Amino acid sequence: xEAWKLARDGASVRAPLLASDLHLPMKNNxxxxxxxxxxxxxxxxxxxxxxxxxxxxxxxxxxxxxxxxLEEDLAxxxxxxxxxxxxxxxHDLAExxxxxxxxxxxxxxxxxxRGIPEGLIELMAIPGLGPKTLALLSKRCRVKDFxxxxxxxxxxxxxxxxxxxxxxxxxxxxxIDLWLGGKQRMLLGVAMPLAExxxxxxxxxxxxxxxxxxxxxxxxxxxxxxxxxxIISRDSPRALEQAVKLPVVKQVLALGDTRATVMIEGGIxxxxxxxxxxxYGAALQYFTGSKQHNVHLRLLGRERGLKINEYGVFRGNKRxxxxxxxxxxxxxxxxxxxxxxxEDRGEIEAALEERLPKxxxxxxxxxxxxxxxxxSDGKATLEEMVEHAAELGYEYIAxxxxxxxxxxxxxxxxDRLEQKMEEIERLRKxxxxxxxxxLCGAEVDILADGKLDYPDEILARLDVVVAAVHSAFRxxxxxxxxxxxxxxxxxxxxxxxHPGGRQLGAREPVELDFERVVAAAIKAGVAxxxxxxxxxxxxxxxxxxxxxxxxxxxxxxxDAHSTPQMDQIxxxxxxxxxxxxxxxxxxxxxxxxxxxxxxxxxxxxRHAISA
DNA sequence: GCCGTTTTCGGCCCGACTGTTTTCAGTCG
Numbered sequence: 001x002e003a004w005k006l007a008r009d010g011a012s013v014r015a016p017l018l019a020s021d022l023h024l025p026m027k028n029n030x031x032x033x034x035x036x037x038x039x040x041x042x043x044x045x046x047x048x049x050x051x052x053x054x055x056x057x058x059x060x061x062x063x064x065x066x067x068x069x070l071e072e073d074l075a076x077x078x079x080x081x082x083x084x085x086x087x088x089x090x091h092d093l094a095e096x097x098x099x100x101x102x103x104x105x106x107x108x109x110x111x112x113x114r115g116i117p118e119g120l121i122e123l124m125a126i127p128g129l130g131p132k133t134l135a136l137l138s139k140r141c142r143v144k145d146f147x148x149x150x151x152x153x154x155x156x157x158x159x160x161x162x163x164x165x166x167x168x169x170x171x172x173x174x175x176i177d178l179w180l181g182g183k184q185r186m187l188l189g190v191a192m193p194l195a196e197x198x199x200x201x202x203x204x205x206x207x208x209x210x211x212x213x214x215x216x217x218x219x220x221x222x223x224x225x226x227x228x229x230x231i232i233s234r235d236s237p238r239a240l241e242q243a244v245k246l247p248v249v250k251q252v253l254a255l256g257d258t259r260a261t262v263m264i265e266g267g268i269x270x271x272x273x274x275x276x277x278x279x280y281g282a283a284l285q286y287f288t289g290s291k292q293h294n295v296h297l298r299l300l301g302r303e304r305g306l307k308i309n310e311y312g313v314f315r316g317n318k319r320x321x322x323x324x325x326x327x328x329x330x331x332x333x334x335x336x337x338x339x340x341x342x343e344d345r346g347e348i349e350a351a352l353e354e355r356l357p358k359x360x361x362x363x364x365x366x367x368x369x370x371x372x373x374x375x376s377d378g379k380a381t382l383e384e385m386v387e388h389a390a391e392l393g394y395e396y397i398a399x400x401x402x403x404x405x406x407x408x409x410x411x412x413x414x415d416r417l418e419q420k421m422e423e424i425e426r427l428r429k430x431x432x433x434x435x436x437x438x439l440c441g442a443e444v445d446i447l448a449d450g451k452l453d454y455p456d457e458i459l460a461r462l463d464v465v466v467a468a469v470h471s472a473f474r475x476x477x478x479x480x481x482x483x484x485x486x487x488x489x490x491x492x493x494x495x496x497x498h499p500g501g502r503q504l505g506a507r508e509p510v511e512l513d514f515e516r517v518v519a520a521a522i523k524a525g526v527a528x529x530x531x532x533x534x535x536x537x538x539x540x541x542x543x544x545x546x547x548x549x550x551x552x553x554x555x556x557x558x559d560a561h562s563t564p565q566m567d568q569i570x571x572x573x574x575x576x577x578x579x580x581x582x583x584x585x586x587x588x589x590x591x592x593x594x595x596x597x598x599x600x601x602x603x604x605x606r607h608a609i610s611a
Numbered sequence: 612g613c614c615g616t617t618t619t620c621g622g623c624c625c626g627a628c629t630g631t632t633t634t635c636a637g638t639c640g
Contacts, residue, residue, distance in 0.1 A: 055623055059612035090613045128629095130638050163631060171629085407625060408640050448627085470640075471627060507639095 031265040033067050033074050036100055039109055040064040040093070045124045046112050048131035062088040069379060069562055075101050087379075119145030127506060128175035136161060150176075182505020185223035186268055189534025189571055192217060194266045195227055201246050202231060202272075207239035210280070214287035218339045220574035222504060222537045226269040228287045236274035243272055279311045282322030285329075286310035292344035293337075300332055300348065340577040345545075357580045360556075362573045364583040366591060367396035367436060368566060369495060370443065370466055370529065370557025375420050376401035377409035379562035382420070383427055388563040389436045395592045398464040399424070400441035403453035406470055414458065417442070421461070437592050439463035439599075443497055448472035450486030452493070459492035463599060466529070466557070468497030469510060477511035484512060488520045494599060495555045495587075496521060498531040498538040506535070514543060518550050525601055527553035527587050530579075532572025533565075544579030553598075554586045 044060035047053075066088040067074070077083055078101045083094035096106045113121075117138075123146060124134055137143040140161055141152040153172065158164050195213045202211040208231050212218075215228035233239035237257045244252045244260050251263040260272045275283040286294060286309065298308045307314040312322025313331045321327035329336050334351035338359055341347040350356050372378035373385055380388070382399055389397035401420065402411035412420060424440045431438075441464030445453035448471060452459065459465055467487040475483065487493055499517065500509035521528055528547050531538045536559065539547065547554060556576055558569035576586070583589040587598060 053612085056612050058623075062613080088613070092612060128638070132637055163636070165631060167630060405626090406640085474628080 032101070033070055034266070036074060036097055037064040037067040039100070039106060040067070042121060043109055043112060045121045045131070046116060049116065049121060049124070049135055050112075051131070051135070059088065059093075063093050069564070117144035122146075123149060126172070126175045126179045128171050178505060178508070185225055185505075186266075187504055187534050188217070188220060188222055188224060188537075188574070189568065190266070191224040191227065191268060194264065194268060195229075198227075198229065198246075198248055198264060198270065201248060202229070202243060205239060205242050207233045207235050207242065209233060209277075212284060214284055215289065218288045219290065219342055220340050220571075220578060222540075222575065224268070226271065227264075229270055229272045230280065230283055230287060231272060231274050232277050232280055233274050240272065240274060275310075277323070278319075279322050281324035281326070282308070282312045282328055283310045285325050288339050288342060290343050293342040293348070296344050296348050297332065304332070306331065338577065340574065341580065343578075357582050359577045360573060360581050360583045360586060360589065361577075362570050364586070364589045365394070365556065365569065365573070367394045367398070367588050367595070368558050368560070368569060369398040369439075369441070369464055369555050369588050370400050370497060370531070371397060371560045371566065372401055372409075372443075373399050373420075375399075375416060376406070376411055377561060382423055384563055385560070385566070386427060386431070386436065386438055388566055390434065392566065394436045396435075396437040396439060396595065398439035398441040398466075400443045400464060400466050403442055403444045405445040405447060405453045406443075411445075411453070412442070414454075417454075417458065441466060443468055444493075445470050446483060446487040448475070448483070450483040452487060452490055456490070456492060459490070462492070464495070465493050466495045466497040467493045469501050473501055473507065473510050475510070477513060480510050481513040481516055484517055485520050488517070488524050488526050491524075493524075493526055495527045495529050495557070497529045497557070498533075498536050498559070499528055500538040500540065500543070502538055503535050504537065509538070514546070518547050518552050521547075522550060522552050525553065525598070527555040530554060530556045530572045530576050530581075531559050532556060532569040532575070533559040534568060534571050537571060537575045539575075539579070541575055541578035544576055544581055548579065548581055548585055552585065554581065555588055556586055557588075 040060045041064040044057045044064070047057045047060065066086055070086065074083075074097060077086065078098050083089055083097055084091065089097070096108060100106050120134070120138060120143070123129060123143075124131060134143070137149065137152065137158075141157050143149045143152055152158055153169065158169055159166070195217050199211050199213060202208050210232040212230050213227060214230055215226070216224050217227060231239060231243070240255060240257070240260045243249075244255055244262055248264045249262045250265055252260065253263060253269070254261040258274050262270050262272070264270055273283065273287070301308045301313065305315055306320070308328065313320045313328055321331055326336050329351070334348070335354070335356065337347050337351050337356065340359070341356070347356065368389060371385055373380060373382045375382065378385070378401070385399060386397060399420075402409040404411040404413045421440055424438055428438055440462055442454065442462055443466045444459070446467050446469050447453055452467060467490070469480075469484065484496065484499070488496060496517070500512070501507070502509035518528070520526075528539060530544055544554065554576070556569060556572040558566050558572065560566040560568065587595060590598070
């Protein structure tokens, strides 16, 4: 499987970056695990709605998470009889998975769903709307799906319910907006593997000479609406006919001689366009967008007497080019602009003046400074994480487990932290001179009052301190800003983790005076994180750009909770590229010696890191 | 419903926050 490398932009990739590149068996049905995970998730919701035992509910939730983390196909595991080796899968759930693999349905699930209106349970995914509220709404307001919920809110019937005030109703409205937004757009981290899978299948069709994804996926936007795919074929109608028969295609919405529209597994709509070879670059440029970027470009062309469309660049009827993207930009007297920059945020002017940034690439990273292990809520042991870092070719890795306030994540109390330090020391001895350097760190909660979750004398003994907000997200702007500034002012803090605190489609960012935070971070030499978790991508592209322009240091972290997730750091890099980020200010592109000097910038820290 | 190097039964996810209360229920992580 071809990784999503950025080779077409002249960048190189040093290490394999997909789990599929790392000798793991390929899934033969990438959606099967997800389908079962969704059923278990739904089962948990149904049981919660019925007010069943919370531990039973948790078991289903845990199983769903566990399945999503799986690299192998469930059908393969079931075949081998190893289902119960999956964490969180016992006798009963294994049986249910087997049944699903065989029959594509689970009788027990259907039994539990009986009598519950379709469309009711999914409402529980609305932030702020839990099982109790939903049960109440269902009983007292006849809410049975999204429409009836909306009606109940608009008619004002909710305010008559016990415990329902104006604020609660406003919150529910906000939750619905978030949910709708999250529903319409898919996370980049979900869409990219689907695109990858589709391209791989398209390229296997003999009549397809080339296939690429364009659109917002190619620009690496954090969420994706639909997918645009381009192909070259000598026989477009027949190639498209074969394309819509691929197993990943669930529904054919349109099929013509040069274009097909389909719905693929995962519920995403795909436009497949077949283009003549001489127009391919122009088409790739055109369908990559963004719209604003293209409008600006075409305007520029017109000033020079050129017409630009998806078939090429023309003067009158004379075709000047369009075979590849370089030609298109070249005819406008500018170098190729990386897809991530094409948002009309000044990149065209920068290209004309030859001051485009030299964008960071995955291959520039020399380590990961934000990871979790089994000491807190990670899935992989300390040693497994270090070993995977070695496979990625990293010079260093920081293991930054949670602090005690993060109870749900089994944050480390002082005893456990002591144990972790000892284990790291043992591992360092065992590994000798082999890379990577192992840094003992913590992701330390910034408590509601701005204090940190470990005392200073403990922080002083850590090699890397990532400080982050994990609670009291709704504090007013002044209070939240003061809280974060307090954390930055602590001399032991190195990185401000996921500064915005948002989760895509699920939680709004915190209210923060970002400029003041950047200024304080610069003064203190603290790096701002670009968190690579596909659910966070935080800083945003715009914030990252502003931070770099102001002179701030940055760190790109995977926030990995398992070894495969370490590879997701690429999403942080994509986000950085969208923010015009160059390698220079990103501390984890630095060689270890330089990173070490930075980490040891405060006298209290100088003794700490053993190398 | 899962899990087990004290347990095959009895633990497991409990504290913070919000909004609504006047002592607490629901939701979230």
